[in-house]
Amino acid sequence: MSLLTRLALHIPAPVVACALLLAACAAPPVQPTAPAQPAAPAQPAAPTEPPAQPAVQAGVVVVPAGGKIRIGGSFALTGPIPDPGKDIRQGAEIAIDDANAAGGVNGFLLELVAEDGACSGDQGTVVGNKFAADPTIVAVTGGTCSGETFGLKPILQRARIPFVSPSATNPAITSEDCDVCNRVALSDALQGQVDAEFVYNELGFRKVAVMHDSSDYGKGVAEIFRDAFVKLGGEVVAFEGAKVGDTDFRAPLTKIGVSQPELIFFGGYATEAALIAQQMKEVAGLEKTKFMGTDGAYTQQYLDTAGSAAEGTFMSYVAGDTQADKLSAFREKYIAKFGIEPEKLGPFHAQSYDSVLLIVEAIKKVAKTDSAGNLLIDREALIKAIRETSGLAGITGTLTCNPIGECGAGGVQVFTVENGAFKQVYGFGLR
Amino acid sequence: MTVVPQEHGWRAQRSNALALPLLARAIGLLIVIAILARAVSVSLSENYPLTFWVSQLVNGLVLGGVYALVALGYTLVYGILLMINFAHGEVMMVGGVAGFFGLQIASSLGWLDGSAAALGLLFALLAGMGVAALTGVTLERVAYRPLRGAPRLVPLISAIGASLFLQYSVLLIFGVRPMVYQRPALIADGLRAGPVFVPYTGLIIFVTSLLLMGMLVAIVQYTRLGRAMRAVATDKEAAALMGVDVNQIIALTFLLGSALAGAAGVMLGFHNSVIKFNSGFIPGLKAFTAAVLGGIGNIPGAMVGALVLGVAESIGPSALGIPAEYRDIIAFSVLVLVLIFRPAGLLGEVVVEKRA
Numbered sequence: 001m002s003l004l005t006r007l008a009l010h011i012p013a014p015v016v017a018c019a020l021l022l023a024a025c026a027a028p029p030v031q032p033t034a035p036a037q038p039a040a041p042a043q044p045a046a047p048t049e050p051p052a053q054p055a056v057q058a059g060v061v062v063v064p065a066g067g068k069i070r071i072g073g074s075f076a077l078t079g080p081i082p083d084p085g086k087d088i089r090q091g092a093e094i095a096i097d098d099a100n101a102a103g104g105v106n107g108f109l110l111e112l113v114a115e116d117g118a119c120s121g122d123q124g125t126v127v128g129n130k131f132a133a134d135p136t137i138v139a140v141t142g143g144t145c146s147g148e149t150f151g152l153k154p155i156l157q158r159a160r161i162p163f164v165s166p167s168a169t170n171p172a173i174t175s176e177d178c179d180v181c182n183r184v185a186l187s188d189a190l191q192g193q194v195d196a197e198f199v200y201n202e203l204g205f206r207k208v209a210v211m212h213d214s215s216d217y218g219k220g221v222a223e224i225f226r227d228a229f230v231k232l233g234g235e236v237v238a239f240e241g242a243k244v245g246d247t248d249f250r251a252p253l254t255k256i257g258v259s260q261p262e263l264i265f266f267g268g269y270a271t272e273a274a275l276i277a278q279q280m281k282e283v284a285g286l287e288k289t290k291f292m293g294t295d296g297a298y299t300q301q302y303l304d305t306a307g308s309a310a311e312g313t314f315m316s317y318v319a320g321d322t323q324a325d326k327l328s329a330f331r332e333k334y335i336a337k338f339g340i341e342p343e344k345l346g347p348f349h350a351q352s353y354d355s356v357l358l359i360v361e362a363i364k365k366v367a368k369t370d371s372a373g374n375l376l377i378d379r380e381a382l383i384k385a386i387r388e389t390s391g392l393a394g395i396t397g398t399l400t401c402n403p404i405g406e407c408g409a410g411g412v413q414v415f416t417v418e419n420g421a422f423k424q425v426y427g428f429g430l431r
Numbered sequence: 432m433t434v435v436p437q438e439h440g441w442r443a444q445r446s447n448a449l450a451l452p453l454l455a456r457a458i459g460l461l462i463v464i465a466i467l468a469r470a471v472s473v474s475l476s477e478n479y480p481l482t483f484w485v486s487q488l489v490n491g492l493v494l495g496g497v498y499a500l501v502a503l504g505y506t507l508v509y510g511i512l513l514m515i516n517f518a519h520g521e522v523m524m525v526g527g528v529a530g531f532f533g534l535q536i537a538s539s540l541g542w543l544d545g546s547a548a549a550l551g552l553l554f555a556l557l558a559g560m561g562v563a564a565l566t567g568v569t570l571e572r573v574a575y576r577p578l579r580g581a582p583r584l585v586p587l588i589s590a591i592g593a594s595l596f597l598q599y600s601v602l603l604i605f606g607v608r609p610m611v612y613q614r615p616a617l618i619a620d621g622l623r624a625g626p627v628f629v630p631y632t633g634l635i636i637f638v639t640s641l642l643l644m645g646m647l648v649a650i651v652q653y654t655r656l657g658r659a660m661r662a663v664a665t666d667k668e669a670a671a672l673m674g675v676d677v678n679q680i681i682a683l684t685f686l687l688g689s690a691l692a693g694a695a696g697v698m699l700g701f702h703n704s705v706i707k708f709n710s711g712f713i714p715g716l717k718a719f720t721a722a723v724l725g726g727i728g729n730i731p732g733a734m735v736g737a738l739v740l741g742v743a744e745s746i747g748p749s750a751l752g753i754p755a756e757y758r759d760i761i762a763f764s765v766l767v768l769v770l771i772f773r774p775a776g777l778l779g780e781v782v783v784e785k786r787a
Contacts, residue, residue: 082607214756241756245713247703250490251745252755258483271609271705278704284486284626305611305705 059160059380061138065373068111069104071096071359072131072161074142074152079119080244080269083301084346085144088166089114090338091352092141094330097337099360105367108375110360113137117148119244119269121216124151132159138363138377139163139386141355144348145296146170146217156180160379162386164358164407166351169295169318170220174405180383182405184351184358184396186318186412188217191294192224194412195265195316198426199292200232202414205262209238209289211252211276213268218244221294222267229265237261242272249276250283257285265292273297274305277313290314300344303420310417319428320350320396320410327395351408354394358407362386452771459771466751473752482626487746493633493702495741496640500695501718502725502733503640503647504688510651510728511664511684513583517590518570519692520715521597526563526693527706528601531610533558533697538613548617559697560690566597567689568682576678594715602708609705618701632702639698643691644734650687651730660684720766726776735777740765 063069073092076085092112100109113134115127124143131137132155140156140163143149149168156163157180165173165183169191174181199205208229212222219241226236237259240252253276256264264280266273273293280286292314293302303310330353334342342349362385368376389407392399397409411428424430501523508516533555537543542551574593578586614632621630651657659680662670671677699714700706717740725736740762747761748754769777 078602078607239754241754243756245709247699247705247710248490248494251487251494251748251758254483254486254490255749255755257486258479275704282621282628282630284482284628301608305609307611307613 059378061136061377061379063108063136063375063377065375067375068109069138069363069367069375069377070111070113070134070136071356072127072134072137072140072142073112073114074117074124074127074131074140074144074148074163075114076119076144076148077114077116079117079123079145080271081119081145081296081299081301081346084167084270084299084348085117085119087342087345087347087349088142088144088352090334090345091166091330091342091349092356094333094337095353095356095360097333099356105360105364106369106375108367112141112356117143117145117152119143119145119148119215121147121151124148125155126151128152128155128159131161132156137161139359139382141166141352141359143168145215146173146220147215149173150216153178153181160383162359162362162379162383164355164386166355167295167348168217170216171224172220176404178405179387182358182386182401182407184320184354184394184399184408185348186408186410187406188221188224188294188318191316191318191412192221193228194427195225195292195294195414196228196232196234198314198316198414199263199265200229200234202426203263203290205234205290207235207237207259207261208263208265209240209256209259209261210236211238211240211242211249211256211264211266211268213244213246213266213272214241215244215268217296218266218268218294220267222265225265225267242268244269244272246272247275249279253280253283253286257283260285261289263290263292266297267294269296270299270302271305274302274310277306278309281309292316295347298347298415298422300346303417303422310420313417314425315415315417315422316427317347317413317415318408318410319413320354320394320408321398321429322350322410323393323395323397326393330395350395354396354399357394358386358389358392358399358401361392362389452774455771459768463768469752470750474750477749477752479749480626483749484746485627487749488742489627489629489633491742491745492637492738493630493741494745495721495738496633496637497695497699497702497714497737498718498721498741499640499734499737500636500643500698501692501714502721502737503644503730504692505719505722506725506728506730506733507647507651507684507688507691509722510730511660512575512681514575514586515590515719516570516575516685516688517587517715517719518574518593518597519688520711520713520718521594522563522567522570522689522711523692523696523699523714524706524708524711525566525597525601525696526559526689527696527700527710528605528610529562529693530555530559530697530700531612531706534612543615548615551615552618556694556697559700560693563693563696564686564690567685567692570689571682571685576681594712598708598712605708607707609707610700612700612704612706614701614704630702632698636698636702639694640734640737643694644730647687647691647730656680656683717762720762724766724769724776726778726780728780729776729778732776732778732780739777 075089096110096112117124117127143152144167146168149165162180167185169185169188171187171189210222210226212218238256277291295317298315298317365385366381387401389401399407401407413424413428414426415422416425504519537551537554570593574589575586618631621628659675662675663677663680667677721737721740722733725732743765744758744762748758
């Protein structure tokens with residue numbers, strides 16, 4: 001039963017159908033007849049490419065005259081953080097709108113192909129396969145969560161589709177051996193380190209407990225924090241895990257309570273963080289213990305769920321080097337289009353905008369128009385162009401990609417909750 | 432549904448066929464000894480205070496109480512129909528969602544202020560139970576009754592379908608955001624005895640599950656309805672010939688079980704604050720495990736199984752010195768070990784001997 005239901009939960013039937021019928025799913029509106037192409041069979045197609053697709057010339061995306069440039073998006077629309085996922089998708093849509101309003105690329109308009117990565121590795125794999133099977137997908141923005149992005153990574157690497165994640169923070173998302181992997185968000189290698197320094201130096205705590213939600217993201221940042229805190233000279237009295245979706249944390253909290261730590265650090269998402277903040281108030285030994293979460297929980301949803309238990313808790317966030325004028329212009333368009341302030345949903349809308357911006361600017365550099373009026377985008381050239389991005393002015397600062405694909409600017413900020421709102425107390429950009 | 436554990440009929444034959452469980456039992460015994468040795472050595476080295484174990488026991492009993500409320504419904508339906516209603520966890524979730532809206536309504540009517548709070552809570556509870564009962568009865572009518580004559584696996588698959596249908600209906604209608612129960616001041620606190628804290632919500636869950644178990648046993652054993660249920664369980668045709676309305680009795684069984692699940696959903700909402708579309712899946716799975724552990728079809732068995740499971744999950748990680756994220760492994764290991772030694776569950780299955 002468990003297996004059956006789980007399978008059914010994770011793989012929506014239409015997606016399976018698409019994965020099986022590669023050709024049938026390849027977006028009909030952009031099917032060109034491509035008379036100008038040299039005979040396709042003459043060129044040996046790459047083994048991962050579906051054979052005999054008229055749109056596919058090995059390693060080149062052909063957008064027929066009048067067609068649109070399709071950018072894939074993997075967003076966590078369901079799963080543990082649906083609101084931040086929606087926010088990231090909407091940020092990307094604004095970026096596409098802006099690019100189209102500015103004339104697109106050589107007169108070709110852009111289109112966002114949004115898929116639900118569900119913040120999970122399984123679903124990331126499904127989305128990755130879907131994009132890899134679609135020869136019209138030029139590049140991908142996403143995924144939202146680290147686990148989801150680990151699902152995308154090997155598939156997109158094989159399919160030679162570059163991606164830029166606005167919000168996946170696990171250090172291993174980018175690596176030496178992955179030339180298609182890029183991100184705008186800052187790595188947890190930085191966040192875990194700064195959080196440890198904040199707790200050790202600023203709060204002066206020496207004895208902490210660390211919890212995580214067993215996700216790639218949560219466990220990753222929790223381990224980095226633990227190691228950094230121990231290196232600073234502090235003591236980590238417990239390292240306890242839970243699972244994404246758990247709602248009762250009283251047993252592990254009771255265990256942690258025995259050693260009476262000064263702070264509990266939690267790597268994970270908003271709902272679990274809020275429930276821990278709430279339930280630790282019931283546990284002996286944790287009466288005076290503070291709580292600290294990470295960027296996955298830095299949301300309105302955390303405040304709403306934890307209620308009064310959120311007061312005085314800490315939250316860190318991997319902030320961009322936000323450009324106030326650009327952000328306010330972005331917010332105006334966002335509110336006009338979606339009728340909600342982006343901060344109410346999640347923190348990563350600006351990074352999402354910049355991820356798309358980075359992709360579009362790179363496409364502009366490599367796109368060529370052929371004699372028949374088709375737009376040609378060479379995949380390898382695009383992968384290189386994204387990695388060579390330098391000095392690009394985005395909302396989150398000046399974006400420059402380093403050799404392994406870390407493109408973001410900014411630093412880590414730490415907030416506390418005061419009267420039901422976040423207030424910065426430490427870190428990057430604090431005045 | 433006589434309350435005599437059956438050890439004959441096809442079951443007895445099967446246990447004869449499994450004459451080599453000697454080996455399984457030997458392995459099981461070794462595992463149990465290893466676990467006990469580990470538990471003793473860890474408890475000695477960790478030196479937890481006694482109050483710690485009491486706190487964990489309280490956590491476990493409350494968790495077990497939640498499982499019990501769901502497991503009772505599982506076992507009730509199984510006892511009558513020999514059918515595993517896998518959608519039962521989802522019925523609980525629907526009850527929790529309905530309770531959330533009941534609470535919203537009560538709050539907007541001002542029923543949660545001051546001394547009237549009990550009224551508001553009762554309203555939320557009744558809303559949850561009512562909607563869950565309706566859902567359960569509808570499920571029976573639409574998804575199970577048409578398949579009553581079919582082989583036993585068919586309604587099982589139908590139940591899995593119903594489970595997914597309910598999950599995704601709630602997902603589509605109410606979205607993915609968790610619904611947050613705001614605990615009224617009346618039940619926000621708890622009993623404190625030194626370092627041991629028992630939240631009122633937990634206490635309510637535990638006491639309610641005990642009361643409801645007693646009530647169910649009483650209904651099944653001592654009322655006309657119960658007699659009719661047992662008659663239907665024994666032989667549907669004969670019961671019909673004796674003037675029992677079989678359809679009605681089965682519908683009432685679902686009504687009873689689903690109302691219990693609805694109550695569980697609302698109480699879980701108060702205890703753990705959040706309910707969302709997939710909140711019923713894991714408790715449903717655990718409750719099913721608990722029902723099998725205690726002996727499926729056996730009402731006190733479901734209660735005992737649920738409490739054993741809850742306590743094992745809560746105390747296990749500390750006692751064995753393993754990280755808390757592995758508590759599900761403990762739960763299912765307990766199931767396997769119990770089934771090695773008592774294949775019919777802790778208190779024995781209560782399966783009415785069907786006429787061939």
